[in-house]
Amino acid sequence: MSTHANDPKWTRRISTCARAMAVAGLAIAAAGVTLARYDAIPKLAGFGGLAFGGLLALLAFVLGLIGLVLNLRHPTPTRGRAVLALVLSLPFVAFMVTRPALSGTVPAIHDITTDLANPPAFTKLPLRADNLTGVGTVDNWRSIHAAAYGDLKPVRIARAPAQVIADAARIAKAQGWEIAVEDPAAGRLEATASVSFIRFHDDIAVRATPADNGAASVVDVRSVSRVGVSDMGVNAKRIRAFLKELQGA
Structure with missing residues (x-):
């Protein structure tokens, strides 16, 4: 055998x-x-x-x-x-x-911003129809967001809004973001970033509001994942890194 x-x-x-x-x-x-x-x-x-x-x-x-x-x-x-x-x-x-x-320990949300009361709006890129998925209401989203990302605040930059947006567009392009709106006069930028090998798409809105009679700017950023419930902390990391680079531009 x-x-x-x-x-x-x-x-x-x-x-x-x-x-x-x-x-x-x-x-x-x-x-x-x-x-x-x-x-x-x-x-x-x-x-x-x-x-x-x-x-x-x-x-x-x-x-x-x-x-x-x-x-x-x-x-x-x-x-x-x-x-x-x-x-x-x-x-x-x-x-x-x-x-x-x-x-790390991150909440199951995907819409991250520096301004919870008045997040930068998207004018060309559409905000997903199910953007409240996982949180239910705007108040719930704000509560969860504030507890997890309390460090995200508007930043003040000693440059006029038009210059801030021009710098923001330059940084965005260097990072491979696809620019949808670049409007220095209105202090607005919209772009799309790709994440991971699958290339999940996240939409970013940057708003520069005049301060000191236009000599400075208050800058807010919003980053929203197009799909999914949790972003695994990616949007908050992007906002922190982007603002740090923009402040040093």
């Missing part, structure tokens, strides 16, 4: 299944994020593919461990399949698990 015939069937099956799941998980995730990046499918569908691929990778990792243990007890020709499953799935699982931790 051959060695293969004497191999424990469950060791072979589990090791083979682990390898298949690991490969499938990577393939589904790669297809999802790539198709979403080029808008062949909706962004959230692409993210869903990434999440589902991550789940398959987690199952592959567990089965790979089981298959490896079984192979140590009863060596079979499928030991390499269990090892390959672990090698393929571990980095992917680690990536998925660490994403929430890296974003």
